Amino acid sequence: QVQLVESGGGLVQAGDSLRLSCAVSGRTFSWYDMGWFRQAPGKVREFVAAISWWSGSVTRYGDSVRGRFTISRDNGKNTVFLQMSSLKPDDTAVYYCAAKEAHGGTYHADSEYDYWGQGTQVTVSS
Secondary structure, eight states, rough: OEEEEEEEEEEEEOOOEEEEEEEESSOOGSSSSSEEEEEEEOOOEEEEEEEETTOOOOEEEEEETTTTEEEEEEGGGTEEEEOOSSSGGGOOEEEEEEESOOOSSSOOOOOOOOOOOOEEEEEEOO
């Protein structure tokens, strides 16, 4: 049983930074490609960022966050991070961490992911 637990969400002001964490337990963390998605009220779930297994040599970002967000992983801590900078009110959403066993692919399709966390709320005030 693979479990993903997100943390680090909260209420911040526009222009602030925030770092989300996702702790993974139950299997070999380094084997998984990892991703972050978000969903705002009334909107479809949106791809945010992804990082490849083990070395994390491949990263992908959604158009709306590229240049502001950075994904990274620490295999020793079984944790993936999402560093968010220059936050905007449009970044307000529930952020979900996800893991996939199959390597490669598009990274941004949520159907590729096998395991999901419960989400953490990020609210950015103007």
